[in-house]
Amino acid sequence: MTNLALPSLEKSATGIAGFDDISGGGLPRGRPTLLAGHAGSGKTLFALEFVLHGIEKFNEPGVFVSFEETPEELAVNFGSLGFDLFRHQAEKRLRILHINLDPQELIEAGEYDLDGLFLRLGAAIDATGARRIALDAVENLFSAFADLRILRAEFRRLMDWLKSKGITAVVTTERGTDTLTRHGLEEYIADCVVALDNRIEGQLATRRLRIVKYRGSSHGCDEYPFVLDRAGFSVIPITSAGMAYAVSTERLSSGCASLDEMLSGGFFRGSSLLVSGTSGTGKSSISAQVVDAACRRGERCLYIAFEESADQIERNMASIGFDLAQWRQAGLLRFHATRASSNGLETHLAMLTGLVNECQPQMVIIDPITAFNVSTDEERIKTMLVRAVDLFKSRGITSLFTALTYGGDAPEATSVAISSLVDVWLLLRNLESAGERTRGLYVCKARGIAHSNQIREFMLSETGIRLMDVLLDAEGRILTGSARLLRQRLDENEAQIRSAAAARRRAKLEDRRRVVETKIAAIRSEFEEELHALSEELEQEHTSSDQTTRTLAELAARRGRTSDGNKS
Amino acid sequence: MNESDIPHFEEHKDGSAWVLRLYIAGQTPKSLAAISNLHRICDEHGETKFHIEVIDLLEKPQLAEGDKIIAIPTLVRKLPEPIRKVIGDLSDTEKTLVGLQLKPKLV
Incomplete structure (x- = not known):
């Protein structure tokens, strides 16, 4: 943001969180800045923080001139913020001047000037070597004196005098009803004018800061929300987040395998998710699922709950x-x-930014964003959510918003029209059929992700979320709940019947096989017997033929002896 | 502060003394006018005893804190109590008298 500052103009950092960002480095050095705001808008805190940060962070001693609160009151009020006013005063780096003005005491009888004030300021500046000064609630000066002609001239002289000393000053004053300041002080302090605002809308107060004018410097022109809390004054330069953020291609699991499947592998890191649905459709459960999965990956999660306590x-x-x-x-x-109603939108945003800065999460859940609807109009909620989404995206934080829709609404109409802001939109709805309500989920939109178009029934069980397989009836309607169970049961029965029939046929065949095999065995043994008989017969025949041969041979031999004798 | 630091302007004999302190910053026309106007008013109230101190804050700036001086000149009625302050060069006699709660004197 330093590019906002022109090199010629020296700036004096306030040390106030966020303010130095939107002002391009702080207040104009050596010049007075006018800070205008209604009662209770945080003027004193801004002024005192400016002086004290000067002492603690920038080695610039300071003087705080209070036209209202006593030094004791200031010390008590600011001790709670961790500033040790007594120590700084003892070390002569801070001087608190309490200028008590009681109009009742003062009677004006002729010409006068404010040399007494100049002398006292001069003494305090010299004693501390102050480079910064705050004049808090100068309107009291104007109401204490009747002669405004003199006062205006003296006030102008005071500003010139501080400038000639090169002291950076913050001058705070009440705002007027129609004008920026009640006494037209902006006429005398022209270098830098900052307006603080504490507007009440729908019974909620929201603090905002705006740099009305900054001579010689560019600056953020918006109204910036700011908070006053135990850390002091902090301005939230949300709109400076812009849209130039890096995107990730890393896919993150929702922790539910079947949901990841519907998103063809999960959602992108740093994307924004919207889970919308009517009451009791399981928005918080989906959130818990996603949180659980993120924590399992070792990521830090921030869960902003507007309807339930953490426990x-x-x-x-x-x-x-x-x-x-x-x-x-x-x-x-x-x-x-x-509670969403405990603060205004901007304060919530400021709080959110503070929390994000504090715990540096990788994932933020806001459950539900529709909690804001009660008190604020849609356009402002949308503006706030745009800022929130930008904040998260610029930090690469994955965000999940839940949104409550009502029965009468079209399911696609989120009551805050933010669906165009988010990357992934999961729509939960009650599916009603056969006298039963079941939960259904579908992916309404998923930027850059091929996603399923199915409506899936999902169940909340003791082991988390489960998306059921899709069963359709004959007309192509999705079957849910008991109808789905019934259908599953019927399918199972049918299968059972089929398998029983098969088993019976198998048994029959088995029987037949046994019969066949028995028959085969019988035929075989019959055949064997026959074969045996045959071979025995052949054997016998052979034996007898041998015998015959032998007998013939013997006979021949016997005859041969004779014939042999003949031969011989 | 030393007794000698405070210029004793005028004292009156009767009654308890009024203690008036006039703060100025240098010998400016306004300061000189205030001194002379105060003279005149006190002269006109001869029956009251006045104890007047004139303090020049250019010489003693540290004294400004005590009476919480902002405007110059400032006349402080220290006694009788309560403290009352009149600012300006006291050219408006009527207002000065109202401020000091002195009765107007017909001349």
């Missing part, structure tokens, strides 16, 4: 198998439970 969420999610308490104990999960 309640943990208890309820334990019943469907998500042990979120372990992640909280491990320091991975941080809950921030608050």
Whole structure:
């Protein structure tokens, strides 16, 4: 943001979180800045922080001139912010001047000037070597004196005098009803004018800061929300986040395999998810599932809950198998439970930014964003969510928003029209059929991701979320709940019947095979017998033929002896 | 502060003394006018005893804190109590008298 500053103009950093960003480095050095705001808008805190940060961070001693609160009151009020006013005063780096003006005491009888004030300021500046000064609630000066002609001239002289000393000054004053300041001080302090605002809308106060004018310097022109909390004054330069953020191609698992399947592998890191549905459709359960999966990956999660306390969420999610308490104990999960109605939108945004800065999460859940609807109009909620989405995206934080829709609404109409902002939109709805309500989920939109078009029934069980396989009836309608169970049962029965029939046929065939085999065995043995008989016969025949041969041979031999004798 | 630091302007004999302190910053026309106007008013109230101190804050700036001086000149009625302040060069006699709660004197 330093590119906002022109090189010629020296700036004096305020040290106030965020303000130096939107002002391009701080207040104009050596010049007075006018800070205008209504009562309770944080003027004194801004002024005092400017002086004290000067002492503590920038080695610039300072003087704080209070036209309202006493030094004792200031010390008590700011001690709670961790500033040790007494020590700084003892070390002569801070001087608090309390200028008590009681109009009742003062009677004006002729010409006068404010040399007394100049002398006292001069003494304090000299004693501390001050480079910074704050004049808090100068309107009291104007109401204490009747002669405004003199006062205006003296005020102008005071500003010139501070400039000639090169002191950076913050001058705070009440805002007027129609004008920026009640006494038209902007006429005298022209270099830098900052307006603080504490507007009440729908019974909620929202603090905003705007740099009305900054001579010689460019600056953010928006109204920036700011918060006053235990860390002091912080301005949230949300709109400076812009849209130039790096995108990731890493896919993250939702922790539910079948849901990942519908998203062909999960959602992108740093993307924004919207889970919308009517009451009781399981938005928080999906959130818990996603948180659980993120914590399992070792990511830090921030869970902003607007409807339930952290303990309640943990208890309820334990019943469907998500042990979120372990992640909280491990320091991975941080809950921030608050009522949406407890603050204005900008304050919530400021709080969100503060929390994100503090715990540096990789994932943020806001459950539900529709909690804001009660008190604020849609356009402002949308603006706030755009800022929130930009904040998360610029940090690469994956975000999940839940949104409550009502029965009468079209399911695709989120009551805050933010669906165009998010990357992935999961729509949960009640499916009603056969006198039963079941939960259905479908992916309404998923930028850059091929996704399923099916409506899947999902179940909350003791082991988490389960998406059921899709069963359709004859007309192509999705079957859910008991109808799905019935259909499954029927399918099972049919299969059983089929398999029983097959078993019976198998047994029959088996029987037949046994019969056949018996028959074969019988035929074979008959055949064997016959063969045997035949071979025995042949054997006998052979034996007898041998015998015959032998007999013939013997006979021949016997005859041969004779014939042999003849031969011989 | 030393007794000698405070110029004793005028004292009156009767009654308890009024203690008036006039703060100025240098010998400016306004300061000189205030001194002379105060003279005149006190003269006109001869029956009251005045104890007047004139303090030049250019010489003693540290004294400004005590009476919480912002405007110059400032006349402080220290006694009788309560403290009252009149600012300006005291050219408006009527207002000065109202401020000091002195009765107007017909001349």
